[in-house]
Amino acid sequence: MQTLLFRSPSDSPDRWRAALEAELPDLRVRVWPDIGPPEAVDYALIWASPDRMLHDLPNLRVVFSLGAGVDHLLGPEVPEHLPLVRMVDPALTEGMVEYVVYQVLRHHRHMPAYERQQRDGEWIVHDQSRPGSRRIGILGLGRLGSACARALHALGFDVAGHVRTPRAADDGIAVFAGEEQLDAFLARSDILVCLLPLTEATRGILDRDTFAKLPDGAVLINAARGGHLVEEDLLLALGEGRLAHAVLDVFREEPLPAGHPFWSHPHVTVTPHVASLTNPVTGARQVASGIRADRAGEPLPNRVDRERGY
Ligand code: NDP
Ligand code: OXD
Numbered sequence: 001m002q003t004l005l006f007r008s009p010s011d012s013p014d015r016w017r018a019a020l021e022a023e024l025p026d027l028r029v030r031v032w033p034d035i036g037p038p039e040a041v042d043y044a045l046i047w048a049s050p051d052r053m054l055h056d057l058p059n060l061r062v063v064f065s066l067g068a069g070v071d072h073l074l075g076p077e078v079p080e081h082l083p084l085v086r087m088v089d090p091a092l093t094e095g096m097v098e099y100v101v102y103q104v105l106r107h108h109r110h111m112p113a114y115e116r117q118q119r120d121g122e123w124i125v126h127d128q129s130r131p132g133s134r135r136i137g138i139l140g141l142g143r144l145g146s147a148c149a150r151a152l153h154a155l156g157f158d159v160a161g162h163v164r165t166p167r168a169a170d171d172g173i174a175v176f177a178g179e180e181q182l183d184a185f186l187a188r189s190d191i192l193v194c195l196l197p198l199t200e201a202t203r204g205i206l207d208r209d210t211f212a213k214l215p216d217g218a219v220l221i222n223a224a225r226g227g228h229l230v231e232e233d234l235l236l237a238l239g240e241g242r243l244a245h246a247v248l249d250v251f252r253e254e255p256l257p258a259g260h261p262f263w264s265h266p267h268v269t270v271t272p273h274v275a276s277l278t279n280p281v282t283g284a285r286q287v288a289s290g291i292r293a294d295r296a297g298e299p300l301p302n303r304v305d306r307e308r309g310y
Contacts, residue, residue, distance in 0.1 A: 004028070190219070191220075194220070
């Protein structure tokens with residue numbers, strides 16, 4: 001019988017065990033730190049690997065990530081010879097689409113202003129512009145970014161995306177690629193959504209240079225990783241009114257420390273890394289299909305390209 005070792009500081013081991021055993025009744029699931037005999041572990045399903053425990057599992061075949069982003073798994077903690085598979089799951093995509101569409105609509109319809117006005121008892125009407133006049137720019141048109149782009153386009157927004165590899169426009173969604181087209185993309189992004197993987201090329205991309213290239217009063221939505229954002233530059237841009245608002249789901253340090261200026265900033269919305277949570281039932285289906293592929297000697301779906309970093 002093969003064994004999978006589960007380790008996460010925040011995901012429910014009981015729900016994952018039940019979901020994995022329903023998919024693969026012949027798989028034994030062990031939950032860290034009860035690893036059993038190290039040589040019997042075939043697969044690991046982890047959020048992070050804060051120590052070198054994976055190096056002590058001599059017959060480990062595949063490392064599955066509980067998250068879509070694997071920036072924190074590309075260091076020495078995960079042995080380089082092992083395939084790393086990231087989470088790609090329709091329920092994860094659905095959750096991100098809900099989050100991004102909700103936050104875009106919230107700003108498009110001036111909800112932060114109306115909420116403030118209600119607190120102050122003020123009756124002020126703001127313009128209702130048509131979605132076609134609101135330009136949304138999505139950094140990263142991967143599994144999540146492209147689904148968000150399609151949903152916003154279906155609502156009538158003027159949507160563009162920025163990617164690494166040039167490609168044709170997609171169903172009415174303009175595509176900008178590479179460094180050379182980044183400025184033009186930013187210049188037409190009234191609402192900038194970050195759904196990039198965190199790599200050496202994207203770390204700190206949300207900085208003062210980027211903010212200076214956005215239209216005045218733009219809104220930022222960062223649902224990717226805290227490492228994309230230079231926090232001090234954001235506070236400056238908000239202070240100067242260059243940016244009108246920032247919605248932040250991810251942070252340099254999580255949980256966001258008490259007393260951090262974002263907590264009480266009137267133009268910052270904070271959510272605790274919940275834009276989309278991995279669902280054990282659908283997530284276990286993805287892990288099971290990876291295990292079946294490995295057993296059959298087939299290519300692993302959603303394997304991470306370590307060179308590229310995502
Ligand atoms: P994908 O790997 O499917 O897509 C990544 C996209 O980013 C691709 O379009 C890629 O371009 C683009 N990209 C990568 N590097 C660059 C670069 N240097 N310049 C321009 N574009 C670049 O990722 P997902 O859509 O699945 O996930 C995106 C991120 O979302 C994850 O890495 C994770 O950090 C975050 N996430 C956050 C969650 C939350 O709850 N807050 C939940 C789930 C994920 P190309 O198409 O050319 O390869
Ligand atoms: C992920 C995340 O990468 O939850 O899936 O951030």
